[in-house]
Amino acid sequence: MQEPVSGPAVPVGAGEVALSIEAIRKAYGATVAVEKAAMTLMAGEVHALLGENGAGKSTLVKILSGVVRPDAGGMVLKGRPYAPTSISAARAEGVATAFQELSLLPNLSVAENLLLPRLPKGVAGMTSAAGTWQAGAEILARYGLDHIDPGAALESLPLADRQRVEIVRAFVNARHVLVLDEPTAALADTQWLFDHVRAATAKGMAVLYISHRLSEVRALCSRATVLRNGRSIATVELSAATDGDIFEMMVGRRGHAARRAATSTAATLNAPVVLSVSGMAGDTLKDVSFELRKGEILGIAALEGQGQRELFRTLAGLRQPASGTISVDGVAQALRGPSHALRVGGGIAYLPEERKTEGILSGLSAASNIVLPILPSVSKAGLVSGRNERAASEEHAQRVEMSQRYLSFPIGDLSGGNQQKALLARVMATGAQTLLLFDPTRGVDVGTKQSIYAAISNFAEQGGSVLFYSSELPEIVQLAHRCMVLYGGRIFSEFTGEDIDEQALVAALIGHGGAERRASAGVH
Amino acid sequence: MASLTHSTPHRMRRAQPMKLLTSGAGIVFVLYVLLYAIYASLQPSALSSSTFTNLVNNSVPLAIAAAGETLVVLSRGFDLSVAGVISLTNVLMAVYPQEGPFGALVSLAICLAVGGIVGAVNGWLVAILRLQAIAATLATMIVCQGLALVILDAPGGMVADWVSYELTDRLFGVLPISGLFVLAVVLAWLVFKRTNLGLGLYAVGADEQAASLSGISVIKVRFAAFVGAGMIYGLAGFMLSAQTATGNPNSGTPFLMLAFAAVALGGTSLSGGRGGLIGSILGAATLMLLQKVLFSGGVSSFYTGIFQGVVLVLAIVFGSAFARLTGRRTTA
């Protein structure tokens, strides 16, 4: 930790307007993405941008970053008109963005990614490999990421480190305004980010922070602008607004406090075992054994990289364990692949980690995406029946409370929340009795989260079993009947029913509870 | 802080020789040496400098053409116009010969310019108008072949003597001069690779959207790739003319498939972003050497193709198996 964590000192240039945008409008053909969006960012402020998926946040971010140009309206940066025509132009003016869909090149090195599009020059104007490595290493060190090799190919990094690289690059390029679009989607631990955001604001940077995690927003931001259906509804002081207020502004009506879903913990304890893992090891996993019972929701809590990814992918048949056995409905199975996993016993279906690369089939309609695993059952003699497909997709969309009107659109055109709903509908449509859900609410808005929670609970109430990992502890607390904490590839501890408690989980997450630092997932 | 996020071990920079060996170029180089050893054992004269010069002269046009194709393939494109540009520059060389060393320079400039113009048209169609590269370059290839036929409707014409003699000769009795042109292309590539544009090529090939969000001008990179490729095809046409000393309106046609084969053999991914130009050059040289090896091995003519096909597949399979064995996918 090289950077001092700044206290609540008065930021440089506080009170000065860094960026103001007014009456921005952007339409894609007949589709209006943003209309009458307005907002003012003060220097030294962390300003939240809130809204449902599809409210126009991403478009606004793209406008700010110079990726797209608005049809109408204007922006003023540090008192001068601001109308960037490209990413580079925006950067030149001191505005930089860490994108939600990471904008990194997998085949280039970390250092090259950090320095794109211009690398340090050496002899005769050629880029210098050593200089690039050096500059990359310096940047990484400055942001406390010296465990990342600047020469490593980006694709060799875990997702969380890739996200950090994306964030660091934005930090490096931002002078006046830093836009962070869902920066913690892949980060279980947000402290690192918060420290650096605070350090930047202390120097007068304005930060626009976009996140679905209200707890993070409250921990970091002072004011928030709420977008709904492409319009900015209001800008509020966060300290003066309740969660309910914000929810109401986002969706247009009042929401509810989350309820405790797991009421039937006792009933599941004696239910038959559907999935049992014993002595599983391989890669990061070490001697993992547990049982999942009928009707049970088993949560996995872990910091990133503790083996949860390997565990889920092994159970989905995507990788083979070095040792150990997996039994489904009491029968030992060697899972040969996802389609095999779907067929063994009551079936195991997997909701993958990365929606974009492993989940959606972007050109196909949402309906086709949902029914993909059950195509044969909506077909007659090998022909897909349009009516059956519609009926089946509507049925399963309903289980996750996905609006039917989205079913006929290409899934790639839908918002992240609706994509995630469709993917959840897909795993439910398989008819599998066991669901493996890897961070099922990553990057989705509050409303969608509630729909997903409800769908998971209903599934379990009807006798299905769920193994789910979440990077947000409150989610586990709210949903799980039982929770296991993975640490260093082992099951470190286990909590049942009412014992599932954030404080206890936090201690277990970092091993032995002796840590001085809180695991900040969802804590505020 | 970092203690919590230690998910990957500290990665050391890999030693350079290992990286070279596992790169596409390294593997095809090993393959080339192996084949040459077989060739030399079957045909002792293979080690003489004149045989080697002939082999180099023979391989140079394809090697340069494949080098050009690599630029486009790296940016995740296809360029079929290679056949058209070579035919076109070849007939220009034969119909309008320019004598003497200065004339050769003028001819070279014309070839590069013609290639560059065709490349610019491709770049305009693909990068700016966003047509699919394979279809757009098919059309430009057809147009170029038509132009070549208009200029010369049957094989004939004479390439300037200076070009056809000097460029196929040897320097100091050992170094094939045509090889120096390949070397020049390689040097230019090594310099280009270390420019922002060169890095952009890899970036655009890997993920166009991410590249654009990283501040790279995708249009500029694509356009440059096509123009650069076109100019290199022009050079390939120039070298082909030097070798055959005559014009043929269909002379580029055989290069179409062979150039792609050389690129793939050289370890460049046809889906973009991975590989390099040196591998393609070695790939082209390997393809030409293979013919020699099969000849000296006495493979019956009808079945030469079976050997060529099998060797092509084996080379790729071993290449990737070897790369996997040494545990690293290649990036350069």
Next chain:
Amino acid sequence: MTSQVDVMSKFQAEQDTRKARRIDRHTVSAIAVFVLCVVLILASRLVSPSLGSWQQVLTVLTLASFLVVLSFGQGLVILTGGLDLSLPAVITLGGVLTTTWIGNGPGAWYMLPFVLAICGGVGLASAIGIVWLKVPPFIMTMATSIIVSSAALGLTNGTPRGASPDVLLLLMKGSWLGIPAPVYFLVIFAVVGWIVQSRTVFGRYLYALGTNRDAARIAGVPITLVSVLPYVISAVCAGFVGMMLVGYANGATLRMGDNYMLPSIAAVVIGGSSILGGNGNFAGTVGGAILLTTVGTVIAAIGLEQGLRTIIEGGIILVALLLLREELFERLRGLSGKPRSGG
């Protein structure tokens, strides 16, 4: 709570008046290709008064039938993100085996499927290299192509013998109600092909695979089978084109497939499919094949030297590509390509 969230999504649906894009790009693109064919045929009257006739349409359709069958297989392979360069060699193989093994003797009813099975075996060999040995499709099919041509050459000793089985002569030379049999065949094949690609489970799997292999795998698509089959089908189609050519010309030559390589890819791409896989529509491909053949008939009638005609041919293809540009439709309909990562 469930009911309340329900209310909320309804509420949201009513409030959100912004529209999203429908998936009809490929239909539009296919229609556009056909319109372009018609325009080109009508415009060809300017070249020669005998052109632009019903007779021309029939000739174009007859000649296009080869390309349609071929580009169906090529289209399936392209849909999965691959490419099949072995088609010309397999056409030749199919044709040569048909004339040398069957000829106009008996046994066509069981030998023709057998020859097609051999062609399918070639496709299977390519697929094995691609799926299991991880050889890039481009190289693998190029290698099978070289191997198969070489084998066909050795097999026939350079001179293919024999003539066409009667059933193929009937298919290619017969006519009914004044319309040549291949035209009926083309229509039936186009419909069946469209159904296979767009309406069957298998077709849907191909789209899934071509769009996102990892996602398709996780969603339980039997990816091995679905990766292999397109190459087998493609080779069977090519073998059948070989047979059609045998019926058309009553004999086989070793170069009979040579001129079909690039057109088979061009038909697919002009028809609106992406060479990178995951999208496209067989109707568009059929249109692309007919368009290319139409260009050929028009070019053949132009009285210019070959070089200039070649230039015009390239030019027409280019203009067609420009007219069929996606952006152009979008602009025409006042819609546009919404960025993939929704707002």
Next chain:
Amino acid sequence: MKRSMFMLATAMMAATFGSGMVSQPAHAQDGKKFKIYLSLSYSGNSWQSEAANIVKALAATPPYNDMVELTEVISGTDPQAQISAYESMIEAGADGIVSFPISSTALNRTIKRGCEAGVLFFMYDATVTQPCAYNVSYITSGFGENSAQALVNELGGKGKIFLSRGVPGNSVDKRHTDGALSIFKKYPGIEIAAEYYSYWDDRTTQQETAKALVAHPDVDGIWAQAGEYGAIQALLDKGGKLVPMTGENSNGFRLALADPAMQEKGLRGVSAGSPPAQSGYAFKLMMEILTKKRELAATNIEYPLPWVPADKVKICKGEKFEDGCNAFADGVVPSSFVTEVLDPVLLPELSIQSALNGTPVEGATIQALPAEVKQAPNEPDINCQGCEPPADLYHLTKIEPTVQP
């Protein structure tokens, strides 16, 4: 696992190299065998394979079977590949190379190097402009102009015609077409309605003719190069009316010319064009030079133009050209079989089987060639470079004009 894969592959390579697919050059102990190479372009059509087969048959006919070690190399359509093949042959110590050259000019440098190394180059059918090579070709014998005049005579000097050409950008095609145009140009009544490329292939000719027929259903005659049988098929597909046409030497075309049913439909014409027998003649000439039976400096040698009008078609009873016959019954050979592969005077050793399979005729021995060879006239870019063509380059040799322009 990787290691075993490698070993497997090595074993495979070794096995195939050692197997029957490899023709082991049988090194003659006495060292007297002539090392002869047969370098082909593409052995993909009847013409090419017949030409190659008769060379193989001759090399296996006594006494050459004990004197010649013949190796066949196929280079495809790529001049680079043929250059590479020539170079390999020169390195391997060839005595002679009999070849169908892919390009008339691109091979020159390599040929020159070969000549300097003492290799004899005999080109058949297609030619090269390198003076140290022997060209044995009918190309100068006036196929284009003679056949064009025959068509003009049939049409009475006027009508709409198609030109079914060969391969675009090919010198042979250009020579034929130039010759034909020199005649057609004289007759204002002759209108060239369409001109297309057949790639000397039946199927392509058929498709291209079909396309041309759409625009010009009222065609009166067709001047065709090889692939002519496809043109007949296209006309038949169209509805049965045939027109006068000229073409090359396919057996199918000859039978059609002689078929009364076809004549009824309007087919008239003449069969002429490229004879595969040139390769055999070239080979025998080369062997006579190598065995010192003949002295001949490198030169261009003209092979006589086969010329068979409809009324001269005569079907052979046996497997040889005997008693002036010049075609074979349907079923004996494929319709694409090029008949002019045999010659009673120049190649009496051969039969159809030699042409189809490359096998020598039982009991036959090599017969000496006539002493005289016919010098071919100069044709720039065809058989010489920077030379002057004779003034009467396109003069008629086989036919007289029966109609005046």
